[in-house]
Amino acid sequence: MKKLLMKRWLGLPALMASLLVIAGCSLAPTYEKPDVNAPAAYKETPSLSQSEAGTWKTAQPSEEMLRGEWWTIFDDAALNDLERQAQEANQNLKAAAARVKEARAINQTARAGLFPTLDAGFGPTREKLSPASQFQPPDANIPAQTLWRAQASVSYEVDLFGRVSNSVQAANADTQQSEALFRSVQLALQADVAQNYFNLRELDAEADVFTRTVSLREEALKLVQRRFAEGDISELDVARAKSELATARSDAMTVQRLRAASEHSLAVLLGKTPAQFNMASNPLKPVTVRVPPGLPSSLLERRPDIAAAERSMAAANARIGVAKAAFFPSLTLTGSGGFESATLGDLFNWSSRTFLLGPFAGTMLNLPIFDGGRRKGNLANARAVYEEDVANYRQQVLVAFREVEDNLSDLRILETQTLTQADAVNASVRAAQLSRTQYTEGAVNYLDVIDAERTVLQSQRAAVQLAGTQAVSTVNLIRALGGGWGDAMPAPVPEPSLAKN
Structure with a gap:
């Protein structure tokens, strides 16, 4: 019997040494970003030349790259000031910054598992020991006693099979995801x-068009009323002129209402109430900035939402390793040392020193045997979460490519459409001038004048709206590309003619 016990005790160091050798080994799958089949060039850009094709490189994470103040390419002091105010006071941005702090705090908690915990205590305890624990006969009377203790305790979980390190890796990836989401x-x-x-x-530009339209229709009404007073026309033309003037005024009020709502929305983005923000009227001028889209591979590096999806995938991969480690033994080393005595005066005497090595409760080495399938379910869940994150990442990449292509095609078509609409404005203005001249001479009726003036208004509004769409599409392309990208080359674009009719 003694030989058998001796063999078992001699085998424990070998077992402990084996466990320490495998400490830190990770059971997480080797992490690799999935292939997304990124194209060599965008559909809306010309084919790459041989030299340009040589610049292709594998996408590397660069979500921490400084995006810069990309809006300064519009050379608009008012826009620069609004962007500054938004960065300082927007509440959604402050909430995102707080979420980054939360993730970093959780990460710090996870990293604490890599280090031992150290505690200290001081105070008296009242205890009564059993005779058996003191190697006394069962009927021995061991009196209760008060003991004073001043002790420090230490505990450390050996990172067997990478449970702790994988938890830290997952927390690191979660923090990086939160930072990417902030960006x-x-x-x-x-x-x-x-x-x-x-x-x-x-x-504002539309309101300017209506201001000029109302002014012209007021002049037309005076002309019609004068001709009616002279008996050249019937009252029907007067009624039509009044109707057109009232309609133009009503449409102008609609634009004013939309402008008020737009101004209120901008105030909220700046972290202000609508009552605290007013913006002077400033009609839009065509935006001439042309944004270089670069290579599709750079999109995977630059988009912060893609970076966030990739980091979520990395965290899920690490948590598979945590779930696998639960199937294997865990090893916790504990110990305590200090002073213990029956009286406070003798507490810190050298003879009062004491120590304890080994677990305080349970066993040092725990080996899971049966848990009703809990660990198996956790592992299956971890793998499913990873598969979901992979699908989400690929979908996010597809959406990013679509957004870039959408805005590239918008800007390409808008460039031609703007020129075409400028021709339409000029032609409608000329037609209105001719119809008014002919009406004054009695060659046409007033309906022809009304139709011509309506066409002028419609074509001018369309030109203004196209200019607004072009500006917004330029911003959308910058957003789809992930923000700042380098130098943007301005290209002169003829301004649509908004000449008075």
Whole structure:
């Protein structure tokens, strides 16, 4: 019997040594970003030349790259000031910053598992020991006693099979995901401010069109009333002229209402109440900035939402290792040392020293045997979460490519459409001038004049709206590309003619 016990005790060091050798070994699958089949070039950009094709490189994470103040390419001091205000006071951005702090705090908690815990205590305890624990006969009377203790205790979980290290890796990835999501919120805020600003200026331009239209229709009504007073026309033309004037005034009020709502939305983005924000009227001028889209591979590096999806995938991969480690033994080393005595005066005497090595409760080495399938379910869940994150990542990449292509095609078509609409404006203005001249001479009736003036108004509004759409699409392309990208080359674009008719 003694030989058998001796063999078992001699085998324990070998077992402990084996466990310490495998400490830190990770059971997580080797992490690799899934292939997303990124194209060599965008559909809306010309084919790459041989030299340009040589610049292709595998996408590397660069979500921490400084995006810069990309909105300054519009060379608009008012927009620059609005962006600054939004960065300082927007509440959604502050909430995103708080979420980053939360993730970093959780990460710090996870990293604490890599280090031992150390505690200290001081105080008296009242205890009564059993005779058996003191190697006394069962009927021995061991009196209760008060003991004073001043002790420090230490506990450390050996990182067997990578449970602790994988938990830390998952927490690191979660923190990086939170930081990428913050940058995504920041980019969205910057783009929303620019879009709202250009929408507001577009409405100012529309209001300017209606101001000139109302003025012209007031002049037309005076002309019709004079001719009616002279008996040249019937009262029907007067009624039609009044109707057109009232309609133009009503449409102008609609634009004013839309402008007020747009101004209120911009105020909220700046962290202000609508009552605290007013913006002077400033009609929109065509945006001439042309944004280089770069290579599709750079999109995977630059988009913060793609970076966030990739980091979520990395965290899920690490948690598979945590779930696998639960199937294997865990090893916790504990110990305590200090002073213990029956009186406070003798507590810190050298003869009062004491120590304890080994677990305080339970066993040092725990081996799971049966749990009703809990660990198996946790592992299946971890793998399913990873598969979901992979699908989400690939979908996010597809959406990013679509958004870039959408805005590239919008800007390409808008460039031609703007020129075509400028021709339509000029032609409608000329037609209105001719119809008014012919009406004065009695060659046409007033319905022809009304139709011509309506066409002028419609074509001018369409030109203004196209200019607004072009500005917003430029902002959307920058947003789809992930923010700042380098130098943007301005290209002169003829301004649509908004000449008075």
